[in-house]
Amino acid sequence: MDPVDIGLWGVPLAILAGAIRVSTPFLFVSLGECLTERSGRINLGLEGTLIFGAMSGYAIAYETGSPFLGVAAAALAGVVFGLFHGWVCKFKGVNDIAIGIALMLLGTGLAFFFGKPYIQPVAPKLPSISLGGWSDVPQVQAALQVNVLFLFGAVLAVFLWWMFRATRVGLVIRVVGDSSDAARAMGLNADRVRLLSTAAGGAFAGIAGAYLSLYYPGSWNEGVSSGQGLMAVALVIFARWNPINCFWAALLFGGAGALGPALQSVGVSEGYYLFFAAPYVLTLGLLIATSSPERAMQGAPAELSITK
Template identity: 35%
Template sequence: MSGLSFILAGMLAAATPFLLAALGELVVERAGVLNLGIEGIMALGAVLAFIVVYHGGGHVAAFGLAALSGVVLALVFGWLALGLRANQVAVGLAVGILGQGLSSLIGNSYESLTITGIPKLALPGLSALPVVGGLFVQDAVVWLTLAATAAIWAMFRFSRLGLILRAVGENPHAARAIGYPVIRLRLWAVMFGGAMSGLAGAYAATVYTPLWADGMIAGRGWIALALVVFGTWLTGRIFFGALLFGAVSLASLVAQTENWAVPSQLLSALPYIVTIVVLGIITSNKRLLKVNGVASLGEPFGP
């Protein structure tokens, strides 16, 4: 398989953990809350999902438990950041550290074990195309994630719920004045974000690379956070950003097969370098951030 068709075929699967987590965080940030704990929430979801599949519980139960664990950590975040109005940056870091600690504690005796992933489903006709055919052979979670992307895009674009969430994020005091329960809506958004991060971790550890290794999330939660900024809080742009990072993270595999004379460490660091560069390019355009940014992001709200 050539490098290009390899990247096209694998890009969507590689992008899925980024995309799931970033979509969740998009909803959270649109509601005006910044949850930096994604990396740890993903790690906990990953290890729990791995353990369920390892013991024969199946992928559906695994994803369910991962989402639930994400909601639980999100509730810890919500209790501190929304209930007690603590500094959201500090709380996000705390929840992240807790999640990562829990994941390595729980996964201690499963280190380096492997499981089998799930089969890929081909779209008839399209999957037979030359070069791009691999794009249409994906597992069920990838297809569902694409559907979720479309659903979240439509929610913000057309639905009343999307409007209300944006209002809560833009101006919580005004939203409260016209009768919306700001804190409760934000809590729901935070719980949704937690569930999505849990699913992202589950996909990483039970489908994309079906194994458990401590630290295997490897910064993907942080890149998801950066993706929300790259996408300037717009679903479509976040989707393309996730695809870009999916492709970048495949570069090291391509380099190995094509025998590029590049140190493997440089390729491992590539997603992080790209993150820093792209972040600088996007955020230096202050007008872009001003138009699409969330006005009350990260500010504690209390009556």
């Protein structure tokens, strides 16, 4: 089917399509960080987990021929990183921010080392679902090609929101995140809760990495993450530790990332590469906007290192 000239409508359409594609790794990493931080621990190592997940997911998908096994392997790698992070942080005097930075460097280094043989080979990609069959316009059909992981991430955001509000597991995580003393008084093992929360958060980051290497951009290379794991920390603060808000914030970040290609699609090429900086400028702007002492930590778990 030949392309149809849809004029300036191509810009919002391209931004919508890009927001759906680009937001998915932001969504999974931010949901993982939200879960981890709600338990009272911050994990800056998710950037390394994401990169290692991208490499391991791509490698397993290539070796087995199954992208879904690649996603499972990436999630498992994230669990291992999360468990190690949680185990180290339980010792007295250990700073979870410092450990997170160390694990970020470790995960990145391991991914670069083990991923060298997989830079050239082509692994099978994750499938997508077409939601644009109602339209005869090829651009609309292409824009509404939605990856299965995006849909899963949207459902996961709703599930986590419900879990925090209406389940015992969510209550336990919130209590541990707000007060270790209160958790101990209730007979809860705060270290174990944080360990499991950090492991689950790591699994989500691993899935985000698999999405990058197996769908968009759909290849493994050493610069595949572009700092998305670190930006997720700012996104969670902006979302006020609410999983539903993480979903909308991820779409906002995704739309910012899609701005450059959207403008290029209608012939705006001047300063094209500057638009690639939009997500980073947005991150900086959000950090500045939320830096007020009265608002910055509103809704934050009291046990977080950044609140003390």
